[in-house]
Amino acid sequence: DITKEKENVQLVTKLFKAIENSPTIVVITDKNGIIEFVNPKFEKVTGYTFKEVKGLNPHVLSTGYTTKAAYKKMWQTISSGENWQGEFKNKKKDGTVYWEEAIITPVKNEEGIITNYIALKEDITEKKAQEKKFLYALFEAQENEKLKFGEILHDNLSQILSAMSFFIEAVLNPKNTKDQLKIEYLQKIRQLTYDAQRESRNISHGLMSKQLIESGLVAATIEVCTNYNLSKNINFTFKNSGYHEDLFEVEIKQNIFRIIQEITTNIVSHSQATKATIKFSVKDNEWFILEVNDNGIGIDETQIKENSKCFGLKNIQQRVALLNGIIKRNSKPNMGTKYIIKLPLVLEPINSELNLLN
Template sequence: MIQKDSQVYIIINEQGTIESFNLPATEIFGFKQEEVKGKKVDILFPHFNFHLLHQEDSSAFETLGVLKDQSITTFQVNCSRLLLLDQLYFVLHVETAKEQKSSFNKMKAELKASLSELMDFKFALDESSIVAITDQKGMITYVNDTFCKISKYSSEELIGKSHKIINSGYHSPDFFRNLWRTIGNGKVWKGEIKNRAKDGTYYWVDTTIVPFLNGKGKPYQYLAIRNEITGKKRAEEELQRMMSKLIGIQEEERKKISRELHDGIGQNLYSLLIMINRLRTDSNQQFIEQMETEISNIIDEIRQISWQLRPSILDDLGLIPAIRSFVNKFNEHYGLKTNFTYKLQRRLDSEVETSIYRIVQEAMTNARKYAKTNEISLSIIEGENELDIVIDDHGVGFDPKAKRNGVGLFSMEERARSIEADFQVHSQINEGTTIKVKVPFQ
């Protein structure tokens, strides 16, 4: 019997003479190699038109073959040309019809098993995810039942349309341009998208879009796999609202304390100072001067606390005057140099101005305490769609991966999140710390 994985091949020259007859061939035809070598190939395939091989580089055909016991069998022959030392040879790869059928049946069984496995994967994916396929122009060609269920559209309403049909209007055109640029270049895109269902309700999906590439490496269709995260996003939004409310309450308390310090204790101390001045002629002059000095220091200290809690200039004149005032007092009080550059021609929402002011205040305070630096750079520059804030302390830096016990960075991050700003910290040991905040204009 011929071995299962062996290949039967016969090599003939340009004249149709057999040059080589391998062992599997001897087993299937019954001839020994010395019995056929040097003889015309007709001894094996009497009806074979050998001259046709000269017309094509390779060919496949079916022909009758004669075995040594004179029995006749149908063979499938695949022929390829071989040029060796300027001599042309033909390599005949031979299979019996029985072998071919067996190979076909095996292939059919493997294909059936693969299809079954593929259907299992499809079932699992359909049960767990929202699936859609689009062509290279973005037109929907397939949606699963889960997609229809969450979007509240039927498959007939979706197929042939683009995903604009579920566009919520939440994301900017740049968001989708970046998405299409990524998948158009054959790369996988991942992100969170807010969509709108047919009934007008909104839902969030965690999305992965995989491009399918043709032989030239260009996408011909896209597979989008989504998982609903509406509950998660609602929880995040609720947390953000709570943080904004908490920050608002904190600011109101600061205002209240500031007014009380200024209008209550401050006024009382002023009255006390006036009384001491009246006692100058009747009491010990040196003692009175000492009391006067101490009370003056208390007044200055209360003013400083009041200024730090809530500068009235922030409410009256806006962000840039308030920060300029803070920087001047900060430099004077602590002996630091702050290079402040700015370009802002508009007033921002009160909550936004307050959050930016607190972030700058916290960042500069941290730099003074921990950076071991004499110089700080601060820039607030208005762009087309956002306000860019950069604080660079030129100090000793820190390891961002190390565990932090303070709440300074956390406070800044939360304030940035409350106004939907992007907050980034870059730091290296002995190379300083840079804080970047990008505040989108509403």
Template structure:
């Protein structure tokens, strides 16, 4: 075999039954540098071609077993499209044409110049085949790239459109179809421009932007509205870029379209919320988890006098007044750090030193992983309300004390009366005992001098008899004891008054409720003792309750007086028919509960809903003003976060139930009612 000068990957299969000619042909080709093989008939040619499809067949048309045409048809049946050159005898050009139609790359007529022409023809065919192959590969690559870019474009979450130089659509991605609910078939390949299909683009200047992009600018637009055929409106943010050929000439534009409707809605929502916070009549403070202030709203500045600059990065404790206890703050932080909401009243100080009261609700803000990221405090200035409430309670308290004063005076008067008469008795008996003692000491002198007379003895005896010494010895200790009892009673009443009219506290203090009730019962004794007996059932294990004791006593007094009045209404006066007021306390998990029940007439259905209304009364002028239960409600519910309810049965009596939280500032989410 000759040296391969062409480097051609093709092997030339010579299909020729004339062996001598076949050798000549092969030699000629080998000389030019081609590799050759040869077969003598059609069957061999088919078998070889199937095994070596990327070869070139140089085929004689007439073979002993079949014609060239049959070979090609047989190969085509086997899906083998091997390139071939046909060789025909002289004068057989008709066959040549037929074979060209069947796909022959060229033909050679076996005439005198045949062997000389052969290498040129084969070379040309091979060159042609090589060029074809390169082209096919390039096309395949192009197709692959096209698919890849197409896939990239289609897998983008943004919509992509492309327009040619005339603003006719050349691309409209799936996302575009989804956003605008418009199929690409109605755009691509048509002579519609974007503004022909979507006229509103002109209104929002999108056509101008597209033209600018077509002249080479990169254009960005945000929040451009679009409208669907069903009337709904959405928003997109768009970028338009010029599209250039390899030589840099602009051949169209590409648009990248992002659907931002939800985003814009969320933004609007946030805007609304932030407006609400900014304009809120409540103070809003947001801190990080360490308590450093990150945000305060204008109301905060208005109320406290501190600007945002004053407080950003600082701890809200700058507002703390000395009246709010450390424990309260600790409890506040413990509550919110454990993920719960803290509610309570805080006594704070403004920048100018003025004090104020606020009702605060402080909650943790959590991220989607349930981790606390911030705290938010929403607070209401309740200074005015506190002052008014205090004034109201104070007014009623003064009134009650005035009303109680007569009763208390009476209560103190009784023991005072008998203490006084005992003292009279002791004074008289002391003076007669003194006289007697003088007589006795005179008698002693006389006896010592030995001059005692029977008259003197009789005189002393008469005097002792007159002084009723035996009686005095018996009665004096009794009088002293009785006076002592009386004084104890007085001091008990005085101390109960003190406990009852507890000075108003700024902060809640923990109090033994049982003691508080006892003192109230004592000071109010004159109000109930003629109509009822009081029975108490105190829970000795009731923990101290955080409260405003003065105000709570007032509530208990109001309810006891109501109970006495209710019993008085039904009691059979003069027949000794006294009623019973039962007072009990108990601890119910996180609550202290106290019940005050009476054996009065009960409360008719139709007035039950109005009992706690201010100035609602069924009593005659002078007996009631209708403030008692209104104040009780305000004190228990507003000031103590407690509840006040009642149970009543016509003809049997009424029970008022007061429940006070033992941990009043800890309110779990969802439990606030």
């Protein structure tokens, strides 16, 4: 039918023009992922021409940020006939890093066999930058509030309790009283006062990160372990392999420290663990690795997904994202939980106005 054939040709022509003029990046590959077509938007964003990338794998754009496991999962999804949606941190021809959101759809022939893949992509670099600026502003406000409250707690409450201890010591002096019962009561009050002093000191240090500012991330982390070892029924161990304080600016270390605080708080509050380990390491002079594991009851991932109030875990994820990092959590019932967080060593200042992302 010549009429039907003409209609099909016209339709294909219209679709091709729509793709060519689309504000969305379009990439078509064969079943093995080899590029067969890219539209002008791809050329504009990446700097590569169609001729330069034809016959290549889209991996030519890779920065190495996406893990092999993530790529494997993506291929399992699309090769099974399902759509895949996610984000890539890619690199343009001139070396500029950019973010893109992608939807990859398999194309099947009449027999239902996959012959091609179509990727529709959007440059979301500016969107990610705005998100990071928002997160930075949010966390900066949180830090200011914590600092203010910590100072008040340390300067006021601790001084009051110290004065109380002084007067109680005076009353306990044998020259001042011989009432044994009163002495016993006052001894109990003294012990409670010491406990309150210790707790207020722990809280204020956690809020102010004074140790972090004065001595660095390692010293602050050791202090977290020490405080928990003294006050809780859990043994924290700290290990360091290759990390030194010059690797990060103070703003980056502040966020890493808050991540550690969030994770250790969850361990102490919910895990029922008796042992936990915090480890710093450096891999290939490119990545800082933070590992935290415990021997507790584990985390129910289903409850986390269903519970919108898991602010601590969400806070961890947001901070890792702010630092361009990767987070992986492994947990099994009664076999503990392990966090592995990878952060790139080359990070621009977290408070820069325009270059928060790259």
